[in-house]
Amino acid sequence: MNNIRKNIEDLRKQIPAGVKIVAVSKTKTVEEIRRAWDCGLRIFGENRVQELVSKNETTCFGIDWHMIGHLQTNKVKYISSFISLIHSVDSLKLLIEINKEAEKNNRIIPCLLQFHIAAEETKFGFGIDEIYKISESGGFGNLSNVCITGVMGMASFTDDKKIIEREFRGLFNIFSELKKNIFPRNTCFREVSMGMSNDYLIAIGQGSTMIRIGSNIFGGR
C-alpha cells in the first residue's frame, strides 16, 4: 500500500515553504488525486490532453490543473477554458494558438517557456537564441491573452548529480537573462519549473520555484 499522506509529509519536510509542489497525477486515479487533495495539495499536473480533460470533468473540488507535457496546437482548444498553467510551451506557433483560444474564453492563460537543457536529443524546448529572435521580430508583442510567467526544463536522465546540477543552473541563468533582457516589465515573470522525483533537491538548490513530483507522492507508474 502506498501511503500518499506520509509521502506528502516527508516531501514537505524537505522543501522550503516558497517552493510550489505540482502533484503529477498522470496514470493515477481520481481517488488517489482526492487523497493528495485532502493533504492540502492544490496543483495537479498531467501530460496528456485527453486524460487531463477527463480528470477535470470528474473532479469538482477546484483543482489548479497544470499541463506539463508536450502540447499539440490542435489540442489547445480542449484545455483552454480551465487550464491554470501550461509548462510546456515550446514554439511561437503554440503560444499564438494558446493566445487565440484564451481570447475565445475571455481569459488570460499563464504559460512557461520550455527550454531544452538536457543532453538527450528527444526532449522538447526552445534554445535561448530562438527567444531573442522572436522578441526582436516583435513576436511576443500582440499576445494579450497569454502571460509568460517563467521557464521550465527537464534535466538529463542520468545518475550524475554534477550534470543535473549544471543543467538546472543553466536553466536558472536563462531565466535571469530573460527577466533582465526580454521581460523586464513583466512582473509575473517569476517561476522556474524544474525538478522531478529524482532530482528536486538539486533543482531547489539551483533556484527552482516549482517542482513537479509524481512517483514520490503517488508511487511508481
Ligand SMILES: *Cc1c(COP(=O)(O)O)cnc(C)c1O
Ligand atoms: C511525469 C513527469 C514528471 C514527474 O515525474 P516523477 O519522476 O514521477 O516525479 C514531471 N515532469 C514531467 C514533464 C513529467 O512528464
